[in-house]
Amino acid sequence: MFTQSDLSRLIATAPDRGISIYMPTHIRGEETKQDPIRLRNLVAEARNQLTSAGVDESDAGELLAPATALIENHKFWQHQDQGLALFLGDGQAHRYRVPTPFAEQVFVGPGFYVKPLFPLLAADGAFHLLTITANKVRLFDASRFSMTEDLDADLPRDISESRRESDYENPLQASPVARPNTGSVDISNAQVYGDSPAEWRKGQLVEFVGEVAAAFDRHVAGHPIPVVLAADPEIAGHFKKQTSLGSWLVGSLLLNPEALNATQQHEAAYNMVRPRFDSDRREAVERLSSLLGTNDRRAIISLGDIVRAAYRGQIDTLFLTDSDPVWGRYDEETGSVETHSTRADADTDLIESAAVRTLEQGGAVHILDRGHIAEVLDGHTSDVSTPDCAAVLRY
Template sequence: MFCKHDLERLLTVDAAPAVSIFLPTHIAGRDIRQDVIRLRNLLTKAQDQLCEKHGLRRPDAEAFLKPASDLLEQNEFWRHMDRGLAIFLAKGVSAIHRVPVELPEEVVVNSRFTLRPLLPLLADDGAFMILAVTAGRARLFCATRHGIAEEDAGLPQGVAEIHAETNYENNLHSAPPARHADRTDRGGVSMVKTHNFGEDPEELRKAHLIEYLGRVADRVRGHLKPFRGPLVLVADEEIQGHLRKDAHLQGMLEDGVVTNPDALEIDDLHRRSYAVVRPMFESTRRTAVERFNALYGDRNMAERTTTRAEDVMVAAREGRVGVLLVAEKDKVWGHFREDYHRAFPLHHETDGAIDLVEEAATETLLRGGEVHVVTKAELPSGASTAAILRF
């Protein structure tokens, strides 16, 4: 999961050169081998740029890229891929993110990291989470409309863990011979309440299920602290009821997918979960576009809007952009002059140039504004970005 706190951390890196590598990847199959070759080729390009543009010696460039080149020999790493891979390298910094969006095949070596390809994950109608729970296991996924990736959230893996801990606790209080015969070494004892073996089996089952779901909720709550998007719960009716009543998970939508998630293929899990968030995402995006158009078309309110990328970028740096619309793939190259506090657009990319659209988007996100990735047709003619200003 690539979230706003990852964006903030990467943007604070001030150690040129900074290498950003993006590539599309395959989840399974023989095409995984092509992903390894693709990364190898991108690393060759990165090494050439480090040497030619930034003056590194070849051995130093190889050492700089080592965290990424090490991945080429890690077969296990490539068995757990998603639709895209993003790698960020700088002095003292190595960040590797599998993401559920298809990324362009690109390497950028500059004075700071490039984050534009990841904007669909950070937009207000971009990413959502899926919590799939059965009595046998719990899984957490990060998803977009494009794809889905399982998170390494360390969730409890079923009520069986609670059963085993309860039996262990009961054995501790039984006679020594019985304890010796049945004891299993689990490396510790949980906080599960001890139950008598004569207790009603159905009550015991419910107590274990509730304890298990409470632990799942605690882990999910901790894992999602930096995430501000919606959460879709996929579970049967009983588990839905317990989690909705007791868990109070941040962002959990009232509507979920009421079914056994283990009976769904991963594509079906994604499709049915996205169907829950899609109306909300589309409504949020449509409302933002309609609001901009209403202000833009009103002579008395038009000054609350701007579509010039250089003006949008400066306004974003000043914290004045409340809502930002950006065309999905457009780039506007330019320079920012601190002494003039102005941005100047360029006709094409040059050394030291920045993408004014990316700069505006990241600054808006960091200052609590909304960012929506839209089609070119939804923006005024010729514009790559459009903003509603707070003041």
């Protein structure tokens, strides 16, 4: 699954000549046989773009080699989702199978083109599912489309990793060895020193859940998104007391998560978090509309203002549609924004750049349909505005 960390990795790679390839794929059926053919055609298109830009034929072939190798990889095509994104450049290759279909697209230029992936990162789509039992802790990165387990998160994996001593000793006070016994020892009346087994187990569980809560809080610090917890009522109660998530903990599925399969877990978790997404999106749109209605300067619709604010880290919420790219350049030194009707050398999609900076600075991005955003912006557009983009500033 494509996540915020993947976006940051792709942006940080920033090859001088990056190749971004998007295509729809199929999970099963006869259409799966067409997917390698689609990739072959897209690789040919990328090769044409590279050679047209002055890249030597052999160098172009080397850049495209990781994608070319996939065309005849039968095993690779047997394990697809609905969309495939490939990013090639500077000797690196990144590929993502995602649960949403892409239109066939090829982009060659500085850096990687990630705009088609924004729906997977939008504020109304990404959340965590954290499942906790004494035997297993699992963290999933999820969206309305799918869910995948994060195996790299630094979390305690089960109660055996708790700092508390895992063995319980039950010392009994009985008659000294040297003293003659006049009868059998009544174990039921023997004095037990230390915690009872039940008290010890509860203490171990509380400590274990506290360690999970602390580790998870560290894991999401700086990039908070809604969280759904799946655990039995006892564990869920201890977790809520010890986490600092606050309102980011949307709710808890009070059950044994191991009783559900992955599909059931995803459906139950998304149904719990969906009202939060709907509410957040509705409130964000209402705030934008209200600010526009009072001519508040925190609501902006000029493309130049949006790009400048994004680079300065001022955007709290950005509203986009699945519009075509807006090619141009932004000069950070002068603050000037230049747009072109067709793509020129060194151009970037200015809307994509604004969204990337907004996400990197912890802002929210909402993807709206064109009719919805047109309704919100009705009467507020001007010659310098774009009908497919608006933003609310932090200040």
